[in-house]
Amino acid sequence: MAEPKWDDLRVFLAVSRSESLSRAGKALRLDPATVGRRISRLEQALEVTLFMKSPQGYALTQAGARLVARAEAVESAILSAQDDATGGGEEMTGQIRVGAPDGCANYLLPQVCAAICEDHPGLEVQIVALPRVFNLSKREADMAITVSPPTAGRLTSQKLTDYHLHLMASRAYLEKSPPLDTLADLEKHPIIGYIADLIFDAELDYLSEIGGPRTSFASNSVSVQLNWARIGAGLVIGHDFALPFAPELTRVLATEFSLKRSFYLVRHADDHNISRLRLFAQELGTRVRHEMARLEGRT
Known part of the structure; x- marks a missing residue:
């Protein structure tokens, strides 16, 4: 069994990460046919099959999965050596x-x-x-x-840091809407939040903290949610650190409800x-x- 060369391992890692010859080739600036030949050469050198081709792309075999850790260790060592060669020290480039x-x-x-x-x-x-x-x-x-x-x-x-969230609404919205004196009053107002089935982390399920009210406006983007609130569409649970960028908004029911993440x-x-x-x-x-x-x- 021949010792694999770094250049072939680099191609192997690109395919394992992208699961595609064409995407790997784009990242490496090689044509897909060349990527395919390099993978075949590596498989021949190691005498194993590294990928199984499927309609979804290139999936690692057990032998391929074992090679990933070895290849990443080589990659890390080379990146570290390049870092030292280009200055390292206290300068970032x-x-x-x-x-x-x-x-x-x-x-x-x-x-x-x-x-x-x-x-x-x-x-x-x-x-x-x-x-x-x-x-x-x-x-x-x-x-x-x-x-x-x-x-x-x-x-x-x-x-890194903690951050805080509160219910927010635009001042224009609050002037024209029913009173907001307690959390129970939220049922009289349109709510802005995440699309429920696109919440990728339980820490982002803010609305469950106030009983999971139905949303009138939903997006997987915090920026979209905030912009809806800015134009007066309803109430949103927003980041305090975003308030300086949205002067139209103000916190509501701040003494009754807040979150820390x-x-x-x-x-x-x-x-x-x-x-x-x-x-x-x-x-x-x-x-x-x-x-x-x-x-x-x-x-």
């Missing part, structure tokens, strides 16, 4: 992709990441805003901000030796906590 829920991605991360890049001009930050859990094992991002710590996989997590920074366990990712995570954590305090009016 290169590209870092951060995945985050869209509320965090829209109202918290832009100013935080802009400040980090101002201090580190050689750094390029990409923010991927998606209303779902990121798959770091497939390298969808270098790190992800989540609302729950991971419970499986070769991942590490650290708590947390953001966590999740990273792949194999990335702990990559200095630019480690330094970025440290600076991101510090700046996120300071910015959260500022936006929520605690500083």
Whole structure:
């Protein structure tokens, strides 16, 4: 059995993460036929079958799944060596992709990441805003901000900060609507919330905290929900840190109802030796906590 070359392992990881020759080729800037030949060469060298072709794409065999951990360890070692060769130390350069829920991605991360890049001009930050859990094992991002710590996989997590939520509505809406003196009065008002079957984490099921009222307007996007509230469509459970960006809104029933949730920074366990990712995570954590305090009016 021949020892696999890194270049072939790199192609193998791309296919395992994308489950497609064409998507892997796009990521590697290779044509799909070349990707297919490289996989065949690796299988011949290892004398095993790494993928099973199905209508859904390329699925790992048991042998392929065992190879993933080995290939990722090689990948991490090479990335760490490249990091050292390009400066390492205390300077951050290169590209870092951060995945985050869209509320965090829209109202918290832009100013935080802009400040980090101002201090580190050689750094390029990409923010991927998606209303779902990121798959770091497939390298969808270098790190992800989540609302729950991971419970499986070769991942590490650290708590970034707490954040708070309240019922909110536009001042124009409140002026024309029935009185809101207690939570029982909510039944007289249209409610804005998540699409129930698209809630990807139980921590986001805010409406269950007030008895699960029926929504008149629903979206899987925090930004859409907030914009509905801004134009006076109804009441929403919104992030306090988003209020500075929505001056039309005000908290309602704040003494009767509030929620506290947390953001966590999740990273792949194999990335702990990559200095630019480690330094970025440290600076991101510090700046996120300071910015959260500022936006929520605690500083």
